[in-house]
Amino acid sequence: MKKIINLFESNLLQKEIFNDIFKCNEVTVEYGLMLREEDVKEIIETRNVALEKSGRIEFNGQIINKIIITFCDSPYISQYNYGDTINELVEIFYNYKNETLDYISDDELIEIMKKYFDNYCEGSLELLEGKVLYKIAENIRYGVKEYTNIDNEKE
Secondary structure: OHHHHHHHHHHHHHHHHHHHHHHOHHHHHHHOOOOOHHHHHHHHHHHHHHHHHHOOOOOOOHHHHHHHHHHOOOOOOOOOOHHHHHHHHHHHHHHHHHHOOOOOOHHHHHHHHHHHHHOOOOOOHHHHHHHHHHHHHHHHHOOOOOOOOOOOOOO
């Protein structure tokens, strides 16, 4: 009986997360961006896998919503790459939430990701993940005060 209740609660939570993410379309449509049902399902699946891999627990989809709302005005996101880009950003977020040792808040990490994605990386997710966030995480682990300075080199 307990498994049935957990499954039921899980399905209700997944539906609520789905609906909350889908509602973001009301904001993103102004930027010519819309997530389809399949996109939302894929993003939720990516989130679930990322949470499991990172050993994290989350009870709502607010991180996904924050990523969507923060990135929807990026000049490097179009309807063509929108679903895939959000999906990758969600995966990158959870990976680097762990890599930064929870030193920075969710909102700060999303802000850092957006700033570098739009500027330094010019829309390159590979550069964002493989260089920028890697360097920031390394700076945090080594106690560098200006951890968002990715140009400092170890001597």
